[in-house]
Amino acid sequence: MAILVNPKTRLLIQGITGAFGTRHTQLSLAYGTQVVAGVTPGKGGQLFENKVPIFDTVAEAVRQTGATASAIFVRPAFAADAILEGVDAGLDLVVCITEGIPVNDMVRVKRAMEGKKTRLVGPNCPGVVTPGEGKDSTGGCRIGIAPGYIHKKGNIGVVSRSGTLTYEAVWQLTCRGVGQSTCVGIGGDPVNGSSHLDVIKMFNDDPETHGIIMIGEIGGSAEEDAAEWIQRHCQKPVAGFIAGATAPPGRRMGHAGAIVSGGKGTAAAKIAAFKAAGIGVAPTPSEMAETLLKMMGR
Amino acid sequence: MNLHEYQAKQLLAQYGVAVPAGDVCSTPEAARTIAENLLSRGATLLAVKSQIHAGGRGKGTFNTGFQGGVKLCKTADDVFEKARAMLGNVLVTKQTGPEGRLVSKLLIAVAPHIHKELYLAVLLDRASSRPVLMASTEGGMDIEEVAARTPEKILKETIDPAVGLMPYQARKLAAGLGLQGDLIGQAVKLLSGVYKAWWESDAALLEINPLCIVTAGDAKQGLLAVDAKLSLDDNGLERHPDLLAMRDLAEESPLEVEASKFSLNYIKLEGDIACLVNGAGLAMATMDIIQHFGGRPANFLDVGGGASKEQVSAAFKIILQDPNVRGILVNIFGGIMDCNVIATGIVAAVKETGLKLPLVVRLEGNNVEAGKKTLAESGLTIIGGTSMADAAQKVVRAVAAGSKP
Numbered sequence: 001m002a003i004l005v006n007p008k009t010r011l012l013i014q015g016i017t018g019a020f021g022t023r024h025t026q027l028s029l030a031y032g033t034q035v036v037a038g039v040t041p042g043k044g045g046q047l048f049e050n051k052v053p054i055f056d057t058v059a060e061a062v063r064q065t066g067a068t069a070s071a072i073f074v075r076p077a078f079a080a081d082a083i084l085e086g087v088d089a090g091l092d093l094v095v096c097i098t099e100g101i102p103v104n105d106m107v108r109v110k111r112a113m114e115g116k117k118t119r120l121v122g123p124n125c126p127g128v129v130t131p132g133e134g135k136d137s138t139g140g141c142r143i144g145i146a147p148g149y150i151h152k153k154g155n156i157g158v159v160s161r162s163g164t165l166t167y168e169a170v171w172q173l174t175c176r177g178v179g180q181s182t183c184v185g186i187g188g189d190p191v192n193g194s195s196h197l198d199v200i201k202m203f204n205d206d207p208e209t210h211g212i213i214m215i216g217e218i219g220g221s222a223e224e225d226a227a228e229w230i231q232r233h234c235q236k237p238v239a240g241f242i243a244g245a246t247a248p249p250g251r252r253m254g255h256a257g258a259i260v261s262g263g264k265g266t267a268a269a270k271i272a273a274f275k276a277a278g279i280g281v282a283p284t285p286s287e288m289a290e291t292l293l294k295m296m297g298r
Numbered sequence: 299m300n301l302h303e304y305q306a307k308q309l310l311a312q313y314g315v316a317v318p319a320g321d322v323c324s325t326p327e328a329a330r331t332i333a334e335n336l337l338s339r340g341a342t343l344l345a346v347k348s349q350i351h352a353g354g355r356g357k358g359t360f361n362t363g364f365q366g367g368v369k370l371c372k373t374a375d376d377v378f379e380k381a382r383a384m385l386g387n388v389l390v391t392k393q394t395g396p397e398g399r400l401v402s403k404l405l406i407a408v409a410p411h412i413h414k415e416l417y418l419a420v421l422l423d424r425a426s427s428r429p430v431l432m433a434s435t436e437g438g439m440d441i442e443e444v445a446a447r448t449p450e451k452i453l454k455e456t457i458d459p460a461v462g463l464m465p466y467q468a469r470k471l472a473a474g475l476g477l478q479g480d481l482i483g484q485a486v487k488l489l490s491g492v493y494k495a496w497w498e499s500d501a502a503l504l505e506i507n508p509l510c511i512v513t514a515g516d517a518k519q520g521l522l523a524v525d526a527k528l529s530l531d532d533n534g535l536e537r538h539p540d541l542l543a544m545r546d547l548a549e550e551s552p553l554e555v556e557a558s559k560f561s562l563n564y565i566k567l568e569g570d571i572a573c574l575v576n577g578a579g580l581a582m583a584t585m586d587i588i589q590h591f592g593g594r595p596a597n598f599l600d601v602g603g604g605a606s607k608e609q610v611s612a613a614f615k616i617i618l619q620d621p622n623v624r625g626i627l628v629n630i631f632g633g634i635m636d637c638n639v640i641a642t643g644i645v646a647a648v649k650e651t652g653l654k655l656p657l658v659v660r661l662e663g664n665n666v667e668a669g670k671k672t673l674a675e676s677g678l679t680i681i682g683g684t685s686m687a688d689a690a691q692k693v694v695r696a697v698a699a700g701s702k703p
Contacts, residue, residue, distance in 0.1 A: 027634070076533060076536075077536065077537070100533045101533060102500050102531055102533045102534035102537070103422060103500070103502070103531045103533065103534070104459075104497060104500055104531070104534065106427070107422070107427055107428060107429065107459045108459050108460075110427040111427075111428070111458070111459045111460050112460075145603070145633075145634065146633060147633030147634050147663065147664060150633065150663070160579070161579060162577060162578060162579020162580065162582075162583075163577050163579065163603065163633075164575075164576055164577025164579060164580035164603075164631045164633070165577065165579035165580050165583055166579075167631050167633045167663070168580060168583075168631055168686070171631070171662065171663075188578060188579070190422060190424050191422070191424070191427045215579070217579055217582060218582070219424075220424040220425075221424070221425060222424075225425075241583070243579050243580075243582035243583040243586060244582040244586070245586045245589070246567070246582075246585040246586050246588075246589045246595055247582060247585070247598070248565075248567065251565055252532075253565065253578060253581070253582050253598055254563045254577075254578025254579075254581060254582070254598065254600040255578045255579070256531075256532070256533060257424070258578060258579075258582065262441075262442050262445070263442055263446075267586075283590065284586070284587045284590050284686070284687055284690075285580075285583035285584075285586065285587055285686055286587065286685050286686040286687035286688075287687070
């Protein structure tokens with residue numbers, strides 16, 4: 001089961017011929033992911049690495065290959081257009097890796113996606129991984145830029161705004177012999193496609209997921225919203241960590257969305273919301289896996 | 299990126315928003331000329347306003363002891379004197395920190411006869427992913443305090459980005475602010491101009507505090523943006539070369555400007571343990587874990603996902619320019635990035651800078667064994683950390699040991 005994607009998911013890559021897109025398409029192919037198409041306007045008809053057909057439009061790629069998900073590796077200025085092209089082509093899932101998209105572009109994208117069936121993950125995110133059964137978790141579905149080998153197939157769901165902090169949590173689990181159902185990086189921008197709560201709900205409904213690690217950071221109130229729902233509805237143990245307790249107010253900490261402004265979005269408020277909701281709070285980022293496993297009696 | 303008040307007002311004026319007549323200058327002589335010009339056109343009271351990227355200017359103090367970064371004057375001579383007292387001196391306000399900011403520009407503007415002060419802002423509402431227009435009758439005050447004490451005095455209109463601000467929404471806000479008669483029409487025009495300025499310049503925050511009801515010469519009432527603050531979305535700057543040209547590097551920390559040249563994200567903090575990390579989330583978490591074990595982080599530094607040897611070297615040089623730094627923690631989770639490249643960069647940087655401070659390195663991920671070997675065989679005193687917690691404890695201990703007399 002897992003969520004969002006599985007080893008059979010047919011993936012297309014928007015921006016497959018750029019340096020970044022090329023590198024990560026190669027890694028996804030090596031991981032065993034079903035990369036069935038690439039899209040680069042003007043390069044339709046060519047083959048990527050002698051095996052993946054390239055199309056001029058997403059619609060054509062979908063028609064010819066039956067792709068249902070896409071990963072976006074295009075420059076920030078073209079990302080909003082790329083997302084909506086994926087939506088228009090009727091994809092189930094669009095994962096936007098691109099960092100640096102103007103916020104107002106995402107405001108318009110979100111508005112345009114209302115009522116559409118496509119789910120967006122990102123932007124400014126590491127992507128989605130459902131680990132496979134093979135060596136170093138190969139044979140799974142890797143969309144984006146996460147290192148595949150740190151994963152292990154299993155039953156813990158991981159959702160996070162930050163890339164490297166996701167890897168940290170995944171690695172802590174894998175080193176303890178505990179695998180993951182799906183790992184989702186929702187991205188560090190103030191306007192994104194899927195929230196912590198959207199992903200938590202999917203994990204709650206997924207029989208393969210037995211426990212959840214939720215990693216948040218300063219800024220906004222998405223973690224508080226998720227915590228409130230978890231308290232009322234979540235049937236699975238959730239442990240979490242909030243990054244940015246030491247961040248000075250009013251400063252953007254790398255991620256466009258990681259900012260305490262007007263006294264709102266502090267780590268203290270988010271940690272308090274986690275605790276009130278019965279979410280296990282890791283005292284340090286080194287103890288994310290341990291905190292969850294303790295709650296699960298392991 | 300932030301703009302100065304005078305730049306924000308220039309932008310607002312282009313969108314038909316009324317702002318007090320005035321001009322910017324950088325010498326007392328020029329201040330006098332602007333003042334003479336405004337007085338000759340009928341102004342009776344002028345404001346001399348320090349242009350720095352920080353609030354609380356009016357109640358600030360200069361390093362010379364001169365009180366107030368905003369002064370009211372009736373004559374050109376007085377404007378000249380006040381300008382001389384401000385220009386070239388450092389103004390300390392509650393938002394600048396003790397180091398203050400050098401005042402090199404002044405806005406000389408007509409000080410209107412104010413009937414009432416209101417508050418107006420446009421910003422992103424993250425919960426709805428839509429812009430929101432905020433207004434309040436409590437102008438000229440700290441709006442966060444107003445929101446905390448009397449939330450009912452904050453009016454909000456969420457804007458549908460598909461249609462923009464509709465006139466009825468502007469009328470609702472105008473009514474909520476208690477505006478009547480002619481002022482309602484003026485408010486609709488002003489609000490739509492303010493919203494358009496925000497949207498079209500890819501702004502993060504546009505704040506007009508105070509927005510004033512003023513009595514003009516003909517005794518008619520009008521709306522005037524007496525102060526303005528504009529922060530831009532850095533991601534949108536690429537398509538606004540005109541706004542990017544307004545960047546004032548003097549307002550930014552020199553180390554942060556230097557870091558940005560190498561695509562490094564650096565923010566200086568007050569502590570003594572420097573950190574060098576890949577990824578924003580992990581960088582924040584590294585600061586947190588240093589504090590958890592009793593240390594104080596000296597900076598936030600994200601070298602990004604694909605750091606090169608050159609970037610690591612530049613990062614070391616930048617963190618070592620902070621005189622407070624007494625120890626360094628490198629925390630790299632090299633998922634895709636090769637740990638050995640990072641290790642080679644660290645060794646080169648340590649040799650190049652002749653580093654004497656304790657250095658703890660935690661490497662994890664791709665090609666980590668080769669990376670650890672490179673560090674071990676370098677002949678340098680580099681303390682290895684097996685996990686984030688282990689590395690943080692080691693650097694905190696090393697710095698504490700180093701500070702004993």
